Amino acid sequence: MTHGTARNIFIFGSLLMLGILVWLSIDSVKAIEKNTPPVTSKVEAGLKVWQKYNCIDCHTLIGNGAYFAPDLTKSYSKRGDAFLRAFISNPPKPMPNFQMSDEELDDLIDFLRWVDGVQTNGWPPKPLIQK
Amino acid sequence: MKYSSQRVAYPYLLLAVALFALQIVLGLVIGAQYVWPDFLKDVLPFSQGKAIHINLLVLWLLLGMMGATYYIIPPESKREIHSTKLAMVQFWILTIAGLIDAGYLMAGFSEGRKYLEAPWPVDIMIIIGALMFLYNVGMTVLKSEKKTSIQAVLLTGLIGLSVLFVFGNVMVRNANFSIDQYWWWWIVHLWVEGTWELVVAALTAYVLMRLTGIPRGHIEKYLYLEVALVFLTGILGIGHHYYWIGTPKYWMMVGGFFSALEPVPLALMVWNTFQHLKESKTVPTNKVALNWLVIAIIGNFVGAGLMGVVHTLPIINQWTHGTQVTAGHGHMAFFGAYAAHIIAVVYFVLPEMRGVTNTFDQRSGMRSLWWMNLSMLFMSLTLMAAGVVQVYVERISGVSFMLVKNTYLTGWMIMRLVFGLTFTVGVLEFVYDFIRISKSKPMEQTLQNIVTGSFSSSGGAAATRR
Numbered sequence: 001m002t003h004g005t006a007r008n009i010f011i012f013g014s015l016l017m018l019g020i021l022v023w024l025s026i027d028s029v030k031a032i033e034k035n036t037p038p039v040t041s042k043v044e045a046g047l048k049v050w051q052k053y054n055c056i057d058c059h060t061l062i063g064n065g066a067y068f069a070p071d072l073t074k075s076y077s078k079r080g081d082a083f084l085r086a087f088i089s090n091p092p093k094p095m096p097n098f099q100m101s102d103e104e105l106d107d108l109i110d111f112l113r114w115v116d117g118v119q120t121n122g123w124p125p126k127p128l129i130q131k
Numbered sequence: 132m133k134y135s136s137q138r139v140a141y142p143y144l145l146l147a148v149a150l151f152a153l154q155i156v157l158g159l160v161i162g163a164q165y166v167w168p169d170f171l172k173d174v175l176p177f178s179q180g181k182a183i184h185i186n187l188l189v190l191w192l193l194l195g196m197m198g199a200t201y202y203i204i205p206p207e208s209k210r211e212i213h214s215t216k217l218a219m220v221q222f223w224i225l226t227i228a229g230l231i232d233a234g235y236l237m238a239g240f241s242e243g244r245k246y247l248e249a250p251w252p253v254d255i256m257i258i259i260g261a262l263m264f265l266y267n268v269g270m271t272v273l274k275s276e277k278k279t280s281i282q283a284v285l286l287t288g289l290i291g292l293s294v295l296f297v298f299g300n301v302m303v304r305n306a307n308f309s310i311d312q313y314w315w316w317w318i319v320h321l322w323v324e325g326t327w328e329l330v331v332a333a334l335t336a337y338v339l340m341r342l343t344g345i346p347r348g349h350i351e352k353y354l355y356l357e358v359a360l361v362f363l364t365g366i367l368g369i370g371h372h373y374y375w376i377g378t379p380k381y382w383m384m385v386g387g388f389f390s391a392l393e394p395v396p397l398a399l400m401v402w403n404t405f406q407h408l409k410e411s412k413t414v415p416t417n418k419v420a421l422n423w424l425v426i427a428i429i430g431n432f433v434g435a436g437l438m439g440v441v442h443t444l445p446i447i448n449q450w451t452h453g454t455q456v457t458a459g460h461g462h463m464a465f466f467g468a469y470a471a472h473i474i475a476v477v478y479f480v481l482p483e484m485r486g487v488t489n490t491f492d493q494r495s496g497m498r499s500l501w502w503m504n505l506s507m508l509f510m511s512l513t514l515m516a517a518g519v520v521q522v523y524v525e526r527i528s529g530v531s532f533m534l535v536k537n538t539y540l541t542g543w544m545i546m547r548l549v550f551g552l553t554f555t556v557g558v559l560e561f562v563y564d565f566i567r568i569s570k571s572k573p574m575e576q577t578l579q580n581i582v583t584g585s586f587s588s589s590g591g592a593a594a595t596r597r
């Protein structure tokens with residue numbers, strides 16, 4: 001293979017791949033909007049709370065984040081509203097108590113409920129061995 | 132060193148090494164918190180320590196790439212850098228940006244996206260710095276008489292990573308968390324499995340050419356093919372992050388297929404390097420730089436290629452996604468592919484800059500190589516093993532996350548900390564060596580030059596530069 005051929009494969013091959021990625025991304029973003037519950041202003045505020053307290057650098061959400069604390073994708077359906085509220089307001093060590101305002105806590109719970117509704121292609125998988 | 136403007140590389144490399152050392156200190160703190168959750172918990176909670184650990188990592192690698200570029204662009208372009216003043220202004224902007232970010236994270240603030248925790252003014256400063264950098268390097272290359280493949284690949288990588296940073300930072304600000312994460316991967320994945328690979332491939336080609344004295348034509352022969360394969364597999368390989376985040380099912384096919392091929396270019400790079408080593412007839416004086424370079428190329432293949440491909444298929448990734456397996460791969464890949472490359476460049480640049488290539492003591496460099504690389508290999512193997520245990524006990528058997536972490540995983544986390552400490556031995560040796568070589572005087576070199584009658588600074592290879 002000559003130098004020129006390799007360069008052309010690089011240039012045109014990369015552009016082709018990028019083109020496909022852009023096309024799939026436009027489609028994916030549309031699909032995500034269908035695969036996720038509607039984003040209300042409270043959910044959006046809850047995302048801001050999630051980001052403000054940097055939760056993602058201990059926990060994972062839809063599997064992205066840190067591995068120091070549990071994944072919270074399905075925490076809403078697993079634990080329920082009341083449990084989460086009590087837990088976050090008075091967490092066991094080593095989780096910090098963020099002293100959130102009632103409004104922040106409300107929004108955050110709404111956000112976690114929203115995440116619970118994301119269509120994740122079945123992730124996290126159910127344990128194979130049932131207790 | 133032939134061009135005086137190459138000297139602007141020094142502050143960049145110095146800062147990069149300092150931030151590397153600091154990154155490791157934070158790694159030790161959060162590593163200890165895995166074993167003793169209350170360790171320093173009121174001073175520096177885990178989330179803050181982790182944010183600083185990975186922010187410093189990204190920052191020092193970028194600074195290292197910039198310093199390396201400033202060093203190799205003048206000889207590649209056969210002219211001085213367009214403006215050294217601009218390069219220094221850029222350096223201070225980035226330094227201040229780094230300080231603001233560190234202060235912001237220490238105080239417990241965050242923008243809440245992994246690796247991108249920095250506040251937006253810092254992002255703007257980084258973008259300004261990047262623009263100054265691209266302008267400066269771009270002008271130097273444009274004015275050069277003969278354009279080389281190394282220049283082209285390096286610039287494509289640098290421009291690409293900057294464009295992705297700007298584009299990604301705009302797109303992630305979405306009220307829908309899934310869409311936010313979708314674009315977030317455009318930065319994280321398309322950086323490390325795309326544009327950054329181009330940057331290190333170009334740096335490797337240059338340093339290898341100088342160290343082995345092999346003709347440019349041979350070195351550049353496979354360069355385009357390698358980077359073409361990186362993009363052909365890596366761009367759609369992004370799909371391995373789009374299995375479970377609210378994205379369509381077709382990503383399982385697309386992502387699984389293309390990402391499974393990502394090790395191919397990395398293997399080609401290893402093969403190609405060994406071909407060059409066989410071909411080279413001269414023994415380089417700067418062995419420590421060559422050894423670091425070869426180990427970086429192998430580390431790229433092992434950490435990114437092998438330790439990446441083992442959990443990239445959807446049927447496997449559904450179990451390992453977001454476990455210690457991910458952390459194990461992340462460490463070996465970032466260290467092997469990027470950190471080791473920058474260290475290799477440092478070992479090439481520093482002695483040449485001081486004019487001591489033929490005389491400097493290489494023992495500490497070799498010791499740091501063994502301490503760091505063996506420790507990191509063991510650390511990531513430990514994490515991968517811990518991840519497999521975690522998958523089995525938590526994900527397959529359904530024992531709660533915290534119970535698994537506090538029982539089955541503790542032993543592995545102690546081992547990780549031990550390897551973290553042995554890694555630190557290598558880092559200390561390296562930092563000490565950096566200072567030592569920086570301070571060394573080219574006494575004997577001058578003497579030797581007088582004896583041999585050659586006054587041009589040679590590049591470590593006995594052969595002349597082509």
Ligand code: HEM
Pocket residue numbers: 057065066067068155158159160161162165181184185188457458461462465466470547548550551552554555
């Ligand atoms: C003394 C050595 C080190 C120790 C003890 C250490 C420890 C840690 C710990 C505890 C985490 C957090 C994992 C989690 O989220 O649960 C982490 C994350 C990370 N570290 Fe290190 N680290 C060390 C060195 C390094 C080096 C040398 C690099 C790269 C060159 C590196 C790159 C990373 C990356 C990329 C992450 C994020 C990975 C992920 O979340 O998937 N670390 N480290």
Ligand code: HEM
Pocket residue numbers: 063064065245323324371372390391392393394431434435436438439440441442443444448451452453454457460461462464465468469
């Ligand atoms: C030098 C190149 C690479 C670096 C620095 C790197 C680093 C990383 C890091 C830090 C993560 C964790 C991301 C996060 O959640 O924060 C990750 C995830 C991942 N990487 Fe890589 N990687 C590289 C190349 C590769 C390659 C070539 C493959 C596959 C062939 C691969 C496969 C994966 C997969 C499947 C994940 C997702 C893990 C999960 O689901 O939790 N990586 N990588």
Ligand SMILES: [Fe+2]
Pocket residue numbers: 320324368369371372
């Ligand atoms: Fe990736």
